[in-house]
Amino acid sequence: MKTLRIKHVLTGLCVSAILASCGIDNFDEPDTFFSGRVVYNGEPLQVRHDAVDFQLWQPGYGNPGPVGVRLGQDGSFSSKLFKGEYKLVFTNNVGPFRTEIINEQQQDTIFFTLEGDMTMDVEVIPYYMVRNAEFSLSGNTVEASCSIEQIITGEDARNVERVTLYLNGTSFVSDNDQENYTGTDADLNNLDAISVSAVIPEDNVKDYVFARIGVKVSGVEDMIFSPVEKLER
Amino acid sequence: MKKHIYILLALALLSGSCNDDEFLDRDPTQIIPSDKAYNSPELTLSILADLYNRYHDFGTVENWQSLSRFNVAFWSDNGSYGAFQNNGWGYGDWGTWDYGYIRDLNIFIEEVTASEGLEEALKTRFIAEARFLRASYYFTLVKRMGGVPLILEPLEYDYSGDPTYLQHSRETEAAVYDFVIQEAEEIRDVLPNDVNSKSRASMGAALAMQCRAALYAGSIAKYGATTPQVALPGGEVGIPADRADGYYTTALQAARKIINGEAGAYDLYQKKPDLADNFAGIFYDKASNPEAIFVEDYKLQTGKRHGFTISNQPRFGAEEEEGGRINPALNLVQSFETLNGEFEPLPNKDASGNYIAYDGIKDIFENRDARLEGTVIVPGSSFKGQEVDIFAGIQLPDGTVVSGDSRGQSKDIDGTSVQVVGFDGPIDGMEHVAQSGFYVRKYQDPKDGSGQRGVQSDVWFIRYRFGEVLLNAAEAAFELGQPDVAAEYMNRLRERAGITVPLAPGDITFDRIAHERFVELAFEGLYFFDLKRWRIAHTVMDGTEISETEIMENIGSATKRQTQPYGLWPYKIHDPGNADHQKYIYKIIRPSRVTASDRFRFGNYYSEIGQDILNNNPKIVKNPNH
Numbered sequence: 001m002k003t004l005r006i007k008h009v010l011t012g013l014c015v016s017a018i019l020a021s022c023g024i025d026n027f028d029e030p031d032t033f034f035s036g037r038v039v040y041n042g043e044p045l046q047v048r049h050d051a052v053d054f055q056l057w058q059p060g061y062g063n064p065g066p067v068g069v070r071l072g073q074d075g076s077f078s079s080k081l082f083k084g085e086y087k088l089v090f091t092n093n094v095g096p097f098r099t100e101i102i103n104e105q106q107q108d109t110i111f112f113t114l115e116g117d118m119t120m121d122v123e124v125i126p127y128y129m130v131r132n133a134e135f136s137l138s139g140n141t142v143e144a145s146c147s148i149e150q151i152i153t154g155e156d157a158r159n160v161e162r163v164t165l166y167l168n169g170t171s172f173v174s175d176n177d178q179e180n181y182t183g184t185d186a187d188l189n190n191l192d193a194i195s196v197s198a199v200i201p202e203d204n205v206k207d208y209v210f211a212r213i214g215v216k217v218s219g220v221e222d223m224i225f226s227p228v229e230k231l232e233r
Numbered sequence: 234m235k236k237h238i239y240i241l242l243a244l245a246l247l248s249g250s251c252n253d254d255e256f257l258d259r260d261p262t263q264i265i266p267s268d269k270a271y272n273s274p275e276l277t278l279s280i281l282a283d284l285y286n287r288y289h290d291f292g293t294v295e296n297w298q299s300l301s302r303f304n305v306a307f308w309s310d311n312g313s314y315g316a317f318q319n320n321g322w323g324y325g326d327w328g329t330w331d332y333g334y335i336r337d338l339n340i341f342i343e344e345v346t347a348s349e350g351l352e353e354a355l356k357t358r359f360i361a362e363a364r365f366l367r368a369s370y371y372f373t374l375v376k377r378m379g380g381v382p383l384i385l386e387p388l389e390y391d392y393s394g395d396p397t398y399l400q401h402s403r404e405t406e407a408a409v410y411d412f413v414i415q416e417a418e419e420i421r422d423v424l425p426n427d428v429n430s431k432s433r434a435s436m437g438a439a440l441a442m443q444c445r446a447a448l449y450a451g452s453i454a455k456y457g458a459t460t461p462q463v464a465l466p467g468g469e470v471g472i473p474a475d476r477a478d479g480y481y482t483t484a485l486q487a488a489r490k491i492i493n494g495e496a497g498a499y500d501l502y503q504k505k506p507d508l509a510d511n512f513a514g515i516f517y518d519k520a521s522n523p524e525a526i527f528v529e530d531y532k533l534q535t536g537k538r539h540g541f542t543i544s545n546q547p548r549f550g551a552e553e554e555e556g557g558r559i560n561p562a563l564n565l566v567q568s569f570e571t572l573n574g575e576f577e578p579l580p581n582k583d584a585s586g587n588y589i590a591y592d593g594i595k596d597i598f599e600n601r602d603a604r605l606e607g608t609v610i611v612p613g614s615s616f617k618g619q620e621v622d623i624f625a626g627i628q629l630p631d632g633t634v635v636s637g638d639s640r641g642q643s644k645d646i647d648g649t650s651v652q653v654v655g656f657d658g659p660i661d662g663m664e665h666v667a668q669s670g671f672y673v674r675k676y677q678d679p680k681d682g683s684g685q686r687g688v689q690s691d692v693w694f695i696r697y698r699f700g701e702v703l704l705n706a707a708e709a710a711f712e713l714g715q716p717d718v719a720a721e722y723m724n725r726l727r728e729r730a731g732i733t734v735p736l737a738p739g740d741i742t743f744d745r746i747a748h749e750r751f752v753e754l755a756f757e758g759l760y761f762f763d764l765k766r767w768r769i770a771h772t773v774m775d776g777t778e779i780s781e782t783e784i785m786e787n788i789g790s791a792t793k794r795q796t797q798p799y800g801l802w803p804y805k806i807h808d809p810g811n812a813d814h815q816k817y818i819y820k821i822i823r824p825s826r827v828t829a830s831d832r833f834r835f836g837n838y839y840s841e842i843g844q845d846i847l848n849n850n851p852k853i854v855k856n857p858n859h
Contacts, residue, residue: 063844063845063848064844064848065844065848066844091858091859092855092857092858092859093462093835093857093858094858175776175777176776177320177777177829177830178320219461219462221771221834221835
């Protein structure tokens with residue numbers, strides 16, 4: 001009888017210890033969405049999926065460390081965060097664009113306070129934009145045309161290294177070779193009237209194809225793209 | 234009353250037991266105090282041995298992957314396919330920040346300097362050796378991280394609560410290279426001028442380090458101009474272009490001292506009549522080898538041995554049921570020139586596109602640079618007296634291929650049982666067989682037992698060798714506008730490799746220099762730094778797939794794409810009655826486990842400095858593109 005009672009007491013103690021240990025010194029999980037797009041004049045920048053990123057810094061919690069946020073291929077981002085004050089900085093030389101200098105002291109760092117779900121469009125200046133991209137599919141050949149508009153001119157201007165039409169079987173299309181099954185470089189004679197065609201490889205049996213034109217700017221790692229377009233046979 | 238007596242008794246005991254000073258104040262038995270350690274030559278040497286042991290290598294025989302990165306080989310190992318299925322590397326890869334090691338070196342130098350029990354000659358040598366190791370590690374740091382804080386004495390914290398006086402900012406990249414070069418200059422005459430001192434620093438080792446460091450600095454100064462993105466405004470990364478010539482001159486002078494024999498009788502290893510065996514011998518022949526300058530040595534039946542041969546031996550008939558991990562890629566194999574000194578893809582098809590049938594499985598590799606078979610085990614060659622059995626299948630006259638999915642499998646063809654695949658593969662996706670069609674030979678130990686886990690190998694790892702010094706000299710001379718000197722040095726290596734047509738001064742181009750280093754120094758852990766300092770890594774590995782036609786083009790070009798490893802598979806023709814029966818054809822393949830291509834980003838040129846380091850020292854600036 002006595003041992004039984006001790007067992008009960010011990011079990012009770014264990015249960016209460018387990019219950020009590022929950023909740024203490026545990027933070028609530030982050031619950032606030034910070035989302036938005038990286039844009040030029042309100043138009044989202046089309047980039048390679050998961051390649052372009054920026055960092056969020058939240059001051060005031062011990063050793064600082066950044067929260068990395070990566071852009072989707074349509075220039076959108078989303079991150080679940082704690083409420084508080086944040087600083088947003090782009091990694092150096094990342095992306096096919098330059099950041100806007102806000103003022104002398106702040107440089108290009110963006111300050112914001114997260115109090116509830118928030119969307120923000122981050123303005124940047126790309127080197128080029130792909131305009132009027134049009135695609136058509138006839139048989140196994142994708143024909144595409146576009147014009148390339150130079151945005152940054154003057155001292156910081158950079159040349160176009162190549163313009164490439166990429167095709168893929170999924171909606172992820174980029175210069176990442178896992179995100180395209182073929183790519184054809186365009187003739188660069190006239191950037192205002194680019195036309196290029198690419199042939200779908202024979203082993204691709206799907207009756208649709210995703211296409212996208214990318215511009216490689218010399219000396220810049222990440223390409224800028226047109227929006228992805230789905231073409232049906 | 235009794236209580237009082239007890240208390241008094243206890244007090245008396247306590248006070249009495251404290252009297253014996255000797256009892257409490259004893260020498261520790263597990264720690265050697267520094268005044269003892271640094272007054273004994275043996276103990277000081279053992280401390281130095283530990284410091285030698287902590288030398289940081291980028292590539293080493295203790296880690297087979299570290300010698301075969303960047304698509305010069307396919308990795309036939311189930312756990313390693315991931316390297317061929319992703320797009321590149323993290324910014325933190327290859328980073329190093331071991332200031333604990335530097336502190337220990339600084340303490341060693343300080344203590345030995347202060348020691349009174351050591352002979353003066355011994356002190357001088359110990360200090361020079363520690364300075365050599367310290368300069369070596371700063372060289373490692375600057376290669377991977379760019380300019381770093383130069384800490385040359387042990388730092389002590391004063392417990393004042395304010396550690397800012399311990400925070401040092403980064404030196405410029407040039408300043409760290411200057412430090413390495415200057416240290417080598419100062420210690421080289423103090424170190425023993427002894428060819429046989431290979432695992433301890435010698436005059437030759439100091440000169441070889443100086444030569445390599447100056448060459449690297451010179452090329453960063455010259456070629457860094459092509460990638461302005463890979464530089465920092467404070468010069469922590471990037472060297473001004475006008476310093477290039479000065480560095481190249483230093484490199485050439487240091488190399489010449491070794492070549493002219495001022496540091497001892499170093500020379501090319503030329504002991505064996507067979508040129509391929511001779512080249513392989515450089516890396517395992519430890520008996521009076523004139524080529525090795527500074528090595529990491531190993532010894533059997535001690536804790537210091539390694540399993541490079543176990544990891545990479547041809548699996549068929551091996552001493553353990555494993556091996557074959559490094560499979561040299563076709564990209565490398567076809568880069569070896571013909572004996573006439575010409576670039577040529579391995580001829581697997583004739584002009585009209587039909588496969589060429591070869592009588593012997595090895596015939597396709599005939600008349601090639603002897604370094605090919607000194608570096609690579611090709612189908613039909615032998616290791617430890619046993620011929621490797623590499624063929625991918627049986628080619629039937631109707632165009633079909635019969636192959637197997639287990640090593641050495643036999644199948645029924647026309648009523649007879651025929652072996653349809655080699656015991657060494659290649660079988661696509663099966664680890665430890667030659668999935669590219671090749672095994673590695675360099676650094677494999679031909680001794681009995683080297684492939685056994687209980688025995689392992691004592692082949693040394695060569696950090697500096699005479700062949701590299703010649704190439705460094707050739708490159709520096711070429712950059713200084715002395716192609717005749719460059720040609721002379723390169724021809725010495727090419728002659729050893731059996732190439733009959735020497736290079737003329739007019740043949741020397743940047744691509745030639747890069748090519749010679751690519752084939753001579755393959756699997757020695759130096760390719761990575763060549764790609765970085767010439768600033769061509771992002772061109773060579775641009776994240777674009779290599780097509781089958783492209784792989785055979787532009788052989789010998791320094792900027793040829795190397796994003797994926799390819800292979801070359803032999804097939805045996807089965808066509809009784811036909812002249813081609815039992816002959817071999819070769820097909821170019823890409824192992825199916827290779828599903829992505831590598832992209833070297835600008836941010837990979839210098840490794841990321843950890844956030845903890847940045848937090849601890851706000852004076853440290855980040856590397857570019859991070």
